Amino acid sequence: MASPRVLLVRAPGTNCDKETAFAFQLAGATAEVVHVNRLLEQPALLDHSQILCFPGGFSFGDDIAAGRIMGNQIRLRLADTCREFKDAGKLILGICNGFQILAKTGLLDIDDDRGPMATLTWNDSGKYEARWVHLQASPQRCVFLPGVERMELPIAHAEGKFLVRDRAAFDLLAKRGQLVLRYCTAAGDSSDVPYPANPNGATSHVAGVTDTTGRVLGLMPHPERFVTAQHHPNWTTGLANNEPHGRLIFANAVQYFD
């Protein structure tokens, strides 16, 4: 098949759209960035795309809560279009603020009839932080993650703490195989992960969540910020871990359509 088309949606305050588009292009996709207003006016724009991406940034300034305003816009005005998109076997990726948006759209399957089972809330440190973290993947059926076991990627957020409503909600999400990315230590320990290895205090160190189909992924770390060797903070040691870890996520998304 020809290279899949990615539609990246930007809102006022979205700011990772260009480098995320670049990462998709490196992986062989055709990427286009559109303003959310265009998508709201013309939902049919999605018809021509195979991948929908919500890149990082501060949509609507994180006002009220990160991702809330745009999440509401999608949920209230594009719910049917997005559900059709998903049901058609297409992919949705939300990175950082995009994950915060996704979590509020209903597309991640983290809601039940009592409302949301999980959310992304303020970091335990109470402030925005930018640092590199280690991640452990349990890909299960998530189509973005085949071949990913461990990754090192940067985070940059204030409201990235994955928090569940209660134990039952956590157990359900875990049982359904939705908790696909977790922070771990440099040594690979994913059970005891103190700050700052777990940079925000996330429940069970969860850093990324997939939906029940495995075709929707939201993650706090930024894979688009590690697509060249020189992105890595230690590339000057000469040990630069060869394949930039972020690339695989974009490559998987593109190869899914092969």
Place this chain on the structure above:
Amino acid sequence: MLWEIDVFSRTDLVDRRGNDMAARLRAFGYTEQVRVVSARSFLLEHESFNEMVVDDIARRLLADAVAEQFVAAPATSEMLLAVPNGRLTAATVVHVLPKRGVMDPVAQSAASAIADLGHAMPHVRTGHKYWISGLSAADAKQAAESLLANDAIEQVVVGPLVVDHLSSGLPSPSVLKHVELAGLDDVGLMQLSRSGQLYLQLAEMQTLQKYFAELGRAPTDIELETIAQTWSEHCSHKTLGGRVKYTGDRGTVQYESMLKETIFAATRELRRRWGDDDWCVSVFVDNAGVVKFDDEHHVCFKVETHNHPSAIEPYGGANTGLGGVIRDILGTGLGAKPICNTDVFCFAPPDHTNELPQGVLHPQLVMQGVVAGVRDYGNRMGIPTVNGAICFDERYLGNPLVFCGSVGLLPHDKAFGQPQPGDFIVAIGGRTGRDGIHGATFSSAELTSESETLSGGAVQIGNAIEEKKVQDVLLAARDRGLFTAVTDCGAGGFSSAVGEMGEQIGAEVWLEQAPLKYEGLSYTEIWISEAQERMVVSVPESNWQELEELCRSEDVEATRIGRFEPTGRLLLKFHDQVVGDLDMQFLHDGRPPVVREARYHPNGDDTLAGDPLLDPAHSLLAILGSLNVASKEWVIRQYDHEVQGGSVVKSLVGPLRDGPGDAAVVRPVLTSNRAVVIGCGINPHYGDLDTYHMAASAIDEAIRNCVAVGADPSRIALLDNFCWGDCERAETFGALVRAAQACHDLSLAFEAPFISGKDSLNNEFSYVDADGKKHTIAIPPTLLISAMGQMTDAGKAVTMDLKSSDNHLFVVGVTLDELGGSHYALVNQLSGGSVPKVEPSPASATFAAVHRAIEAGSVAACHDCSEGGLAVALAEMAFAGGLGVDCQLVDIPSGYAQLDAVTRLFSESNSRFVCEVADEQLAKFSAAVAGTAVAKMGQVTTSKRVVIRDDEKTLIDLPNDELKRAWQSPLAW
């Protein structure tokens, strides 16, 4: 009806804001028993709202269903006074609300998001609410007013809110007003200058009196304001650009324009020297300096200060300071894309314990507020903050300094703009309100303890998302060629922007057309408001519709507020009535020249006085733990330094990402490996001894920081930012002229052109103490030099962390007896001494040699020597790399001087580097540095200890852990 919704954290979760505020109260002397519970509070007003609507808004929009709970009730309801979840008993409830007219971005977003839900769009105001226990109601009120709120922008209401509706703006009748100048004597003129917040000098007031007398009429209020803005120090730099008679160590010099004959002259000379190889594009004329970068792009760089506003409201001051310099980049040429930011701050030590003069905020609050302000604006704009520095000195107590810088990328064919007669004057972006009235004239005045009340209106809060929206449409419009020129609305608002753009043509302005935040602004307020996030573009009539549609499609307002008319006049109209009519030429050239005297007395004695308190090892630990040198990780981690995907060398380096990098390397074009390198130099301590050498050292430091990571020393552009005291004092101004002379001399010697600059004078704070005595605190003369270098291949960049044991360690450059103003002198309380100087010719050779060595790939790590000299450089390299060093200092190059061991360790001589070289690279390295002063000092070891010897004697032998702890602990907040 007015409704209130309070949102607070779920019972079993931590109330972080409440805890932080309680900790702040305790830190500032309130009882250990104090407890605080917090809520975010939203006031909503719409006649159609009822309980169900408000509950729906809270549930679906304002509160997080998993992490938060809420209470929603009419604003006067008792329910809203109860402590959330009964977390406290016997608490005083305190509301902190933005004052009327202060920017409240969350309220704006909330209002339209409520409409998204399908409800009517209400008036919204947001605030914070605190329940305080452990303090009496009176103490709680006082604590809230001094520590939880800032009086400049916020109001505190204790107990129930007794408002029943929201209003904004105060109507003010717009009746044409004339101001009578005729008949005023000198005292009367100066009184008018002050009471009207014009802050013009006597000669200027006299010029105005005469000018309007000749016209046979009195000026209108708006004309006086326009002239005051245009002639303000902030906008016209009349002191530095003015006439000076300078008497210094080389006799007396008469400058017709001091800046033009020093700093500008050096750049002009370099450009002449380079001829066809000139790589400057636009210097000192546009909103930022522009130089060539690659086949398609130029890069531009500007650093601004926002000192006075930051002293009064640190968060808003820093926030809008960064917002302002970003608009400078957007307003350069036909609009550049911001690619990275820098910030440099000067504060009083945050552990200040003495009583504060009235009107001064505690330096810790200033620092926290400033950092948060820069963080929230830069991060939201999606511009990486990649470089910076913080200096501490008691004399910044009343006048903290906030330098914000931004670098932009500019296509070759968009480097210049020129408005055309007939073009519409179009305002894009935020609406105009009463915010920031008199910012330009205020920043040109001295701060007093009354500044807070007098000039509260000059303080603003930014709305970064509004500016991001403006950036998005502006760059799209640029690429479609929709406008002929652009500039930012900064100090002076429309007055400065339109005045500058129309200077060569003439303009007619329709003030009633400007979109307002609220009713009732007078025509003068509209004209001089410094409301943020506005740009002005000149748009040919044929492009207007397309521009308007583009803006509307992204929810950005674009409004025609006038037209450039070839009249040579500035005609201001309000509802068709002419309220101002000024000759452009008088406005821009009519100001009488400022004539100043400047004197410099050399500091005669250069011997280091006093006995050191500490041995070398403890001196090293004390220097690493001094505030200027200590790790700034607490600040750096709050900045997004990787957004846009071009980060190559970050601020913190090494395997644990905690070593102090020398300069940032950023690839602005994702498909190319060409990079910009950003570094800076600042050292006010040297200025206490000699501002010439302070300036020379800052230039050397800024350049060597860039060279240390791999920048080409023949492609480094410089910016100057002078922050000084009251230059009406000949000695204070003399110190500045001397620094400017150094900038001239060193720029020529290093062939590093200055491309832009800015000054901020009158950084003095005066107050009256309890005994009625007047005191003035002047800042130390402070010069920030920012450097922008370039690299052909970012892949050749090096970092300062040691890479591998058994590698060799070299010092490149000469160490001299230069402990004057050093950190060794500081921690040992020594005074005087010989200040570090720059020998341009060997320094240039050293820069070139280190660059050759890095280009050859022979350098594994490189670090510049600055505060704390060789000892600190070696220690930092060791703990950043997690490896040890074993070095011998006895043979380091020292000219012909005999240096004692302490001087070799800690002298801060300029133009020096420490290089780590692998065995197999030795030949290449030696060839690259041949002919310069270089010596091998020792080896990298696996020991994780820093061992420095002087012949047989071990001067320092300390474990990395202890060194790193000393360096990290002071600011690990």
